[in-house]
Amino acid sequence: MKKTILITLSLVLLTACSVQKPLYTWSNYTNSSYNYLKNSDEKSTEELIKTYQEIIEKQKGSRGVVPPGIYADYGFILLQANKTAEGKAMLMQEIALYPESRIFIERILKMTEK
């Protein structure tokens, strides 16, 4: 009986301390977004693009979808590199996945047409 209580208690403790599987995986986002902000050169931009592609293609989070803002920010980087068609396509993907982004993203799409 005492043993059962002990086991139950330790199980409860362990559960309370366990770390759940995250909603999203972010690949190397932490480092590459920092480096991009810090250097904004060709190398750090390429690295960030690679990270975006990995987040999109190798998503292993519990939701199984790309995290908020990733398609849109990737699209933004593509637009800045004058890859307009690809960039716009990414922005559209953001709206498709997260309809709550429509107000903001449509504003950006309009700006690209000017």
Place this chain on the structure above:
Amino acid sequence: MKKSTIIFVLITAFFYSCSTTNQSVLKSEAYKGMYAEKPLTVLLMPPINKTTSVEAKEYFHSTLNVPIANAGFYVIPTFLSMEILKRESAYDAELFLNSPLTKFGEVFGADVALFTIIHQWDKTYGMVYVEVEYIIKSIKTNEILYSRKGQINYNTNVQVSGGGLAGALISVAATAINTAATKYVDVARIANTYTFKDLPKGKYSPVNPKESSEYAGPKEFKVNLNSQYR
């Protein structure tokens, strides 16, 4: 570097989940507005920088979207919103902290705005100090729905003596932080991990019916991390 940072964050998260909280206020009471409004879309306001470190603002800005998204919210795209706020001369969030936010709702479609105030971001004698205040305001009602302030003091003089596996892990993580060029940002990330652990989960997170009856963490917290921390 990446792996050890994750391990370090995990360790701190682990300790936090096991640590005692402010045993007096329930989350349902402390974050009443969050439960009432159930915001979905979060706009990250450019951090308000009260320090002399000019780079703190942008770097800290870039650390905020991941924890908020992981808590189940929609975060307005970081780089894109940064660019627009700069273009619209709205890059100084201090101007908006105490004024109506309706304009941000119209432009970004956001439900809430996350203001952050960097109070401390410096380093002396092998210590890194980061102190940040977090304020989530409703764009609709202008009410404060969530606010916490945290100070992380990180001792970079790593001297691990013994301590078994935990000590070894901390030593590895600490050395990574020690040698990385990003040490402020890493310490700031730990502050984020601590504060947003308490944030009521958003729409995209699995529902936890017991969450609102958990105790809320202290409104102001202070964490000292060093090689003795185990």
